[in-house]
Amino acid sequence: MSAPIAAPGAGAGRSGRVGLWLRGRGAAAGPVLAVVLAIFALWYVGTVALNAQWTLDQAARADREVGFAELVADTMAQDRPMLPAPHQVAVELYDTVIAQEITSRRSLVYHAWVTLSATLAGFGFGTVLGILLAVGIVHNRAMDMSVMPWAIASQTIPILAIAPMIIVVLNSIGIQGIVPKAIISAYLSFFPVVVGMVSGLRSPGAMQMDLLRTYSASRGQVFWKLRLPASIPYLFASLKVGIAASLVGAIVGELPTGAVQGLGARLLSGSYYGQTVQIWSALLMAAVCAALLVGAIGAVQRAVLRRMGMDR
Amino acid sequence: MAVAEATTQVKDAGQGTVVSARNVDLTFETSDGAVQALRDVSLEIGKGEFVSFIGPSGCGKTTFLRVVAALETPTGGDISVNGMTPEEARKARAYGYVFQAAGLYPWRTIGKNVKLPLEIMGYDRAEQDRRMREVLQLVDLEGFDKKYPWQLSGGMQQRASIARALAFDADLLLMDEPFGALDEIVRDHLNEQLLSLWARTKKTCLFVTHSIPEAVYLSTKIVVMSPRPGRITDIIDSPLPAERPLDIRDSAAFIEVAHRVREGLRAGHGDA
Numbered sequence: 143m144s145a146p147i148a149a150p151g152a153g154a155g156r157s158g159r160v161g162l163w164l165r166g167r168g169a170a171a172g173p174v175l176a177v178v179l180a181i182f183a184l185w186y187v188g189t190v191a192l193n194a195q196w197t198l199d200q201a202a203r204a205d206r207e208v209g210f211a212e213l214v215a216d217t218m219a220q221d222r223p224m225l226p227a228p229h230q231v232a233v234e235l236y237d238t239v240i241a242q243e244i245t246s247r248r249s250l251v252y253h254a255w256v257t258l259s260a261t262l263a264g265f266g267f268g269t270v271l272g273i274l275l276a277v278g279i280v281h282n283r284a285m286d287m288s289v290m291p292w293a294i295a296s297q298t299i300p301i302l303a304i305a306p307m308i309i310v311v312l313n314s315i316g317i318q319g320i321v322p323k324a325i326i327s328a329y330l331s332f333f334p335v336v337v338g339m340v341s342g343l344r345s346p347g348a349m350q351m352d353l354l355r356t357y358s359a360s361r362g363q364v365f366w367k368l369r370l371p372a373s374i375p376y377l378f379a380s381l382k383v384g385i386a387a388s389l390v391g392a393i394v395g396e397l398p399t400g401a402v403q404g405l406g407a408r409l410l411s412g413s414y415y416g417q418t419v420q421i422w423s424a425l426l427m428a429a430v431c432a433a434l435l436v437g438a439i440g441a442v443q444r445a446v447l448r449r450m451g452m453d454r
Numbered sequence: 455m456a457v458a459e460a461t462t463q464v465k466d467a468g469q470g471t472v473v474s475a476r477n478v479d480l481t482f483e484t485s486d487g488a489v490q491a492l493r494d495v496s497l498e499i500g501k502g503e504f505v506s507f508i509g510p511s512g513c514g515k516t517t518f519l520r521v522v523a524a525l526e527t528p529t530g531g532d533i534s535v536n537g538m539t540p541e542e543a544r545k546a547r548a549y550g551y552v553f554q555a556a557g558l559y560p561w562r563t564i565g566k567n568v569k570l571p572l573e574i575m576g577y578d579r580a581e582q583d584r585r586m587r588e589v590l591q592l593v594d595l596e597g598f599d600k601k602y603p604w605q606l607s608g609g610m611q612q613r614a615s616i617a618r619a620l621a622f623d624a625d626l627l628l629m630d631e632p633f634g635a636l637d638e639i640v641r642d643h644l645n646e647q648l649l650s651l652w653a654r655t656k657k658t659c660l661f662v663t664h665s666i667p668e669a670v671y672l673s674t675k676i677v678v679m680s681p682r683p684g685r686i687t688d689i690i691d692s693p694l695p696a697e698r699p700l701d702i703r704d705s706a707a708f709i710e711v712a713h714r715v716r717e718g719l720r721a722g723h724g725d726a
Contacts, residue, residue, distance in 0.1 A: 349554075349555060352525055352551075356523055356525070356549070359574045430484075440674045451560065
């Protein structure tokens, strides 16, 4: 009973730990570096192991022997390797990110922006939808009973199954381009927001609700003065999940149409032509985008919670 | 219908009575059957009294306070607050309620927490400010209005929550074990402060506790309750003087009252 409101307090504690983690990051540099190096080492071992067969087959066809050093060197320099070596991906990334105008069709930054714009539009739409649904669910018993099961059911359908249908249906009524992708994005991102916001809006305990009853507060006042502020830490936790899901949705939305722009298109054309290096660089770009988006939400979260006095 | 009758009855009873309960029953329906939280509780509380409710867990002391605050509805009997039904009294802002936990909003400063009821009740900004400063001074927290709750100790937080209950100047202060979560030293100090606050503001106080010394030290009237079903076993009018330094607790009169409270609690257990 000592914590005034259990859940937002826990939320503040969570962000407090994040702060601690940031401060402790200098001390953790050693272990982090060790993990990164281990991943690269594993990646190179994988490159050699997975690509060796092709090198050996080529050599057998040309009827010549390959030594171990030659074998290793060749596995890392193939045009269409099973698994490209990190430096091959790095070169591809350099060629498509640094060495191109960002307005060029060959620029990975351009493709990333195409995907990102759909991601952000879908994320914005999904977040607003999620918050509105959560507000409805918390205030209306009929909505609580009827909306939540559908929201859960919607997430049990594989997105790969429903994305082509959304695109085909929208295409048949003349909607193309960013909108179908944004809708798929929103379809994935509204759910964590609904779940998080419902918990957040319901987080004030019986005592908090009783206190406002003793003031004869209206439902609107309970919402604006208690429920909404109490839900903010929950909202940010959901937004971090939601924005990553949005990016996945936008990429998946680019696959079924054979789109020519966007990270999904790069993945698709890479797989058509066996351009594994292109696939891996697109994947890395997607990972970087996701990290930047989640990081941006984290920065907004810290700023908002500090302003609310909840980030110690 | 019964409530309307009670209203007229108590209006007849005169201006001096703040809370009047007659044969109040409250039965909760739970999954294991009915639980009688209050049985036949009758009590008159006059203006300016400090009344403590003491008894073991489940004796209905908190439930009775919640009935006064219209947070629970009795299943039988009549109760009136300031001559109105509890519901009407709440709408007329007749009481401030202090809970066991301070329950300050972590996203509001102390000043803003104290202003919370004032915002809800629609006071203008200048008045909110004036009242906030006034009540923070009453609980000795001047200058803390810009601090956040986590920057204050538990005792200071509870004082801030008392200030919040005082902010809209209700005549009646309902306190549900407000110092229950605090250590004894802090509690002694707050008891002393509460007593002087009561002397200065002339509020009527209903105070739930499970500490005998706290009840005897603070009260003009002590209501001893016992559980299963929750009922009143003894009502003691304190013979102690209004002026009460902390060391009054070593006086013979104090010990005698404490002894009677203990007897009342024991008797309640005996026939349970």
